[in-house]
C-alpha cells in the first residue's frame with residue numbers, strides 16, 4: 001500500500017485541526033501536550049454584566065469543541081506514528097488490513113468497518 005499519500009493527507013489534516021484548536025484553546029504552558037479551552041473574546045464591553053454569562057457560555061462551548069478536536073488530533077497523530085512503524089492500515093482489534101477505500105475516506109481510521117461497530 002502507498003502510505004505516502006495517506007501521510008500527506010494526515011499531515012495536512014493535523015495542521016488544520018491544530019489551527020482550529022488554537023481558535024478555542026491554548027497549550028498548557030506547563031504541559032505542551034495538554035490543551036485548555038479559552039474564552040472567546042466577543043469584542044464586547046466588559047462593563048456590561050451580560051457579557052460574563054456570554055463568556056462562560058463560550059468557555060463551555062470551546063471546551064466541548066476542544067475535546068472533540070483533541071480526540072481527532074490524537075487519532076491523526078497515532079495514524080502518523082503507525083506509518084512510521086509500518087503498522088498503518090491494520091485493524092486495531094482484529095489485526096486485519098483495513099480496506100484502502102476506508103482509509104481514503106478516513107485516513108485516521110483505527111479499525112476495519114466490521115470492528116468499528
Ligand SMILES: [Zn+2]
Nearest residue numbers: 091094112115
Ligand atoms: Zn477488524
